[in-house]
Amino acid sequence: MAFLQRESNPLPARVPLDQSRLASSPTSGSTSDSSIFSPRSRRQLGLFFGGAAFFTLSSLITRRSLVRRYKSNIPPYYHPSNRPHGDVNGAMEALEALNIATLNVASIAMMATGGVLWAFDISSMEDMRRKIRGGLGIDGSGRSEKDAEEEFEEWLATTLARKEDKAKELKGKSEYARSNERGASR
Structure with a gap:
């Protein structure tokens, strides 16, 4: 256990928080900071990253639907070749395609809106x-x-x-x- 304990503490001692120094900092208030990691920039990029997450989820849903449709079209091994395989419901397939397309377009629009708001430095x-x-x-x-x-x-x-x-x-x-x-x- 002695080898796990260190003789010196590598972390500096905690400095008490000075509230007057925080009030005059350039990141507080409505002034814009050029850093991408500033609170204002993170707030602006929130919509973009939300849209990116939504786009990722909609892409996964689209891929899952396409794989499911592909697998449903493959006939069983001993299925006769002169009879069609499976039932087709055109209305439900059209509704599913419309829902997937709407999800994809909404997520791309959300991501684009967030990017434009960040590019034009608009946060409210x-x-x-x-x-x-x-x-x-x-x-x-x-x-x-x-x-x-x-x-x-x-x-x-x-x-x-x-x-x-x-x-x-x-x-x-x-x-x-x-x-x-x-x-x-x-």
Whole structure:
């Protein structure tokens, strides 16, 4: 037993936790840290890894289903070759295929969404709002949300007015063409 006991402790003594130092650390709060191992990055990658786990499970389910279908098509050894083997239920096979495809697509979409959110450094709805509004120029250019809504309403009104003008113009041309057809046939 003496050879199992060490004379010196390789681990350093525990240092008491300083709460003031933690409050001022760059990883706390909403500031972003460039490290992939920061709590913010781990939270962002959570959806990606959840999607990856879901994709792994759906791939295993797909493989199991394909192997089961393959094995069910192999006839027994002494089965006559002039009679079909097994019953086929097309509706159930279609439903199973739809369920498996839905699982696969949902898992890939979940994984892609998590990857995109991590790539664009978005970890909450507030981050997403800030990035989208910044891209639209609402927050960065000094315009308020109300000004942006008014500008959108003006753009929509002019677009609809142009559409109505084109419709009236086309209607006038079609009436003119009908009147020429009537006058020529008399």
